[in-house]
Every structure is written in C-alpha cells, then in structure tokens.
Amino acid sequence: MPVTILSGVTSKFGELWDVSPRNLVKEVALAAADEAGFALDKIEAVFVGNMLSSSLGGQDHLGAFFSEELGLSVPAVKIEAACASGGMAAHLAYLAIKSGQYKNVLVVGVEKMTDHKPEAVAAALMGAGSEGEREAGATFPALYALIARAHMLKYGTTEAAMAEVSVKNHFHASLNSHAQFTNRITRQMVMESPVVASPLKILDCSPITDGAAALILSSKPLKKGIIISASQAATDSLGLAQRLDLTTLKAAVSASNKAYQEAGVKPEDIKVAEVHDCFSIAEIIAMEDLGFFPKGEAASAIEKGKTQLGNNRLVVNTSGGLKAAGHPVGATGVKQLVEVYQQLKGISGKKQVPGADLGLTHNIGGSGATAVIHILKK
C-alpha cells in the first residue's frame, strides 16, 4: 500500500517574535487540512517533530499540547531526533499508515528558537551532542568545523568552494517567499564574514529560526498523487570522536542506500533534493554520501553550478536549504518534504525544477548521529 501525501504547507520562516508555537502549528495544520480538502477531524493521529520545546520552552507533553490547540483528541506524540526530528516524525507517520492502523495522519514540525538568547540556544542544541563535546565547550558550528577541516585535509576542499554552497542556497531562497533570508550573497561576502568556529564563518552557518511545516499523509490512493516511495533512517555514534572517518556521515550513507533499494531507484534518477546544509560543508558531504558525486568531487561540482536551478540533471535545496530558508530544527525535516512535494506537483513557481518527477530529502540529527532519508515519486 503506497503512502500518499495529500498536502504540504510551510509557514513563513524567520524571527517571528509575534507568534507562538501554538499559532505556528495551528496555521500550518489548518492550511494542510484545507489543501487536503477535509476538516481536521478526519485526522486520526498527530506526529510532532520538535527538539527544543523542553530545554528552551519548558514545555513537555507536546502531543497533547498541540492536539488541544487543534481541537483533536486523537493519539498525538512528540518525536525528538535532534535536527532530524521532523524527518523522523514523517518516518514514524509513514510506518503508522503502513501498519493499517490509521488512514490520515498529520505530521507537524515546529521550533521556536528566537525567543531565547543565542548562547542559550547554542547550549540547548548541544543536547544533540555527546557529554564529552559539551564538556569541551563545542558548539554545532565547532563540530562541523572539525568535520570541515578533516574534509579539507583529505580532499583539498577549499573555504571558497564551501562558500559557493551558501551563495547557491541564498540564490534559491531569493525565489522563496517563505525563506528567512531572501538576499543574494557573493563568495567574497561569505569569505569576509566573521569566523564562528574556524574554518566556518557566519555565512557558512544556518541561522536560528522560528517556523513550522505540516504534511498530511494518507493511505488513500490519488490519481496523479505524490507518494512516498521510501522512508528510511539510521543512527551512528552521538559524538564525532567515536568515528574513524570524519569526512562522511555513515548514517546518511546507510539510510540512503536502504532508501534507494526500497524505492528501486538510483542516485542519478533523482531530479530534486533537499539536503541538510546546516553548514556549507554539510551539503558537500551530503552530495557525496547520497551518491550524487564521487567522494571528494562534490565541492568542485557545486562550485561549477551543477546543483543550481537551471541545470537539468539535479537541483539541490530549491527552498534555499537550511542556510537561507532557515533552520527551525524540528520543522526542517518536514519543510524539506513539503518543498519536494511541491516541486513534484509542479507548484513551485519561480524555483520550479522543470520535469521534476523524483525527489529526495536528507535530514540529519546532531553531527550525523541520526539520518532520515525520504524518496518521493510523482
């Protein structure tokens, strides 16, 4: 039984001081139900992707929190897998439909981050790392900086090539009205921006963002519907130190191999992908882990514009990615699915990839300790 996506909605991403998590979730859930053509009371279960409601917001029990807000009394639960919470919520919702228990489920990803000061957000995000990393005063930029230096040393990846990831993603976001940053940037601007954790500069890093996204998944087959043809996840060591090779995320390789197998497709069949570019180096590694480019060759391919809008083979992060569309951590994985869903439906406007019929999402938790891969088919 295929799992169909009936609707997908993303809120505005950004510094949204005048809205609460309740507002955000209600907005996207109602819009998703509306797009699916039914009222919310047809929803039989709610899966909420969220990471920081407890550590930053002091609110646990998010399932009931949001079902109350939506006027529902169905099973509802928070799924937490760090920055892969959204993708993991979709994965479990997919399995819930596959089980035959539910016909229509709502997947909501939500995060409210800008209510808190940056040091507090940085410390809370480190909940996704290991105890040793927290004791060292590492931050997420620091962990990906450690990865970046290893990749630079092994493959000769340059800071300029990494900068091109941000340049491309800001260009894509300039075509996305929901993005946090719609300004275009240059390689020079990235190279001259302040260092956060060397060699990563602030324009190599995704921002702190508020936002939500929702999907309605269903067992109901649709003519010309968009289906999830693979949903896979894998895990790896929480800390970076436990990994022998820092230049690859083993969980992403493993989950994507399983996903290609489940969907019966190859990396070269994918036309559009949303990947987890929490930092510029992360998109380069994602391209290699997903089999889009051989190891060590993704940086120069991105530099040559091979994954930018306008080419016919593969376009990556049409939303602007985490870098420019924004990264409300629990919402990101759901937003990625919404973006690919809209691409396959052909309703992406100026950022539409012509002929997009097969898409992939790559959602990473922590520094690669969780990976969730979805493949969507028209």
Added chain:
Amino acid sequence: MISPVKIWRNQKKIREILNQNGNIVSFTQVFVPPQGFESQAPYVVAIVKLESGRRYTAQLVDYDKKNLRVGQKVVTVLRRTRSAGDEGIIPYGIKFKPLI
C-alpha cells in the same frame, strides 16, 4: 544544568584518561561559545587520537599558533572545564596540552 552528583560520578572516569599522549586529528577555534564558556572564548576544541587508540574531544590549552595543526602531539591534563553553576562546584575535566 550542572548536577553535583553527575560531577562526582564522572570524575571517577577522568583519571583513566589523564597523562596520555596523542595526536590532533582535527581542530577548530571557537569564537562564539555556548552558555558557561563565555569567559574562555576564543578557545580551541580538538579531536585527539590517544595512544590507547581511543579518540577524545576536548579543549587545547597552553598552545602557540604553531601548535594548531593536524598531527600535533599533545598530552591530556586536568583543567577546569566550564563556569561553576549555582551550586558553586567547579567542574574539572580533560584538556589537551601541546608536547613540543
């Protein structure tokens, strides 16, 4: 966030890693610190492969610029890790020091 019980429990493990040599596998200089580390920034965080084969992430201290390279030999030392919390207990842990 700092529990005295947790500090007491974890300190028993620290001695196993003290005074071990190793080499830097990767490093970064952190300019934007998380809560509890504001007074130390900028500081260097490194992953080191110890002679025991174990890899460990910690800060590098007492270094010169020339020590900031992959392959640099270091030794593990005991240092204060972060600012004391409300309980006033100073947390100690592992850091690395360059061996010339």
